[in-house]
Amino acid sequence: MDKLKFFVNAVDTMNRRIALGLMWLTLVIAALLTLTAIARYVFHRPFTWSLDATMFISGGFLLLTGAYCLLVKSHVNMDILRSRLSLRAGAALDVFTSIFIFAPQKCYFNIVAVPPDTFLQQWMHFVRQNRRSWT
Secondary structure (H helix, E strand, C coil): CHHHHHHHHHHHHHHHHHHHHHHHHHHHHHHHHHHHHHHHHCCCCCCCCHHHHHHHHHHHHHHHHHHHHHHCCCCCCCHHHHCCCCHHHHHHHHHHHHHHHHHHHHHHHHHHCCCHHHHHHHHHHHHHHCCCCCC
């Protein structure tokens, strides 16, 4: 039981540290969007890469902050069902809904998505066909 508590505390600590680091990433996103707006409207020379970079950073931000939201209980849960359940049954419902949400994504990336070597080849072909100023 002590090993389990140690593991849970280690994961919680890791989630807190990641969340604290990601708070600064919000400033990077804001600065990037501000820089893009200035380049577009003041200099009339928009960056072609800024929207893509902002979307990639935001996607990583959302994925990594999900665990922190679960830690501080700020996530959306099934309150209609959960309010009628005991603490243990509510925790089981949280586990079930988490699996229900994350399992399809895991299956997609492991089964349906293209293997990495083929993906790299397709990406290189795409880059050659669709040249942008930042590629």
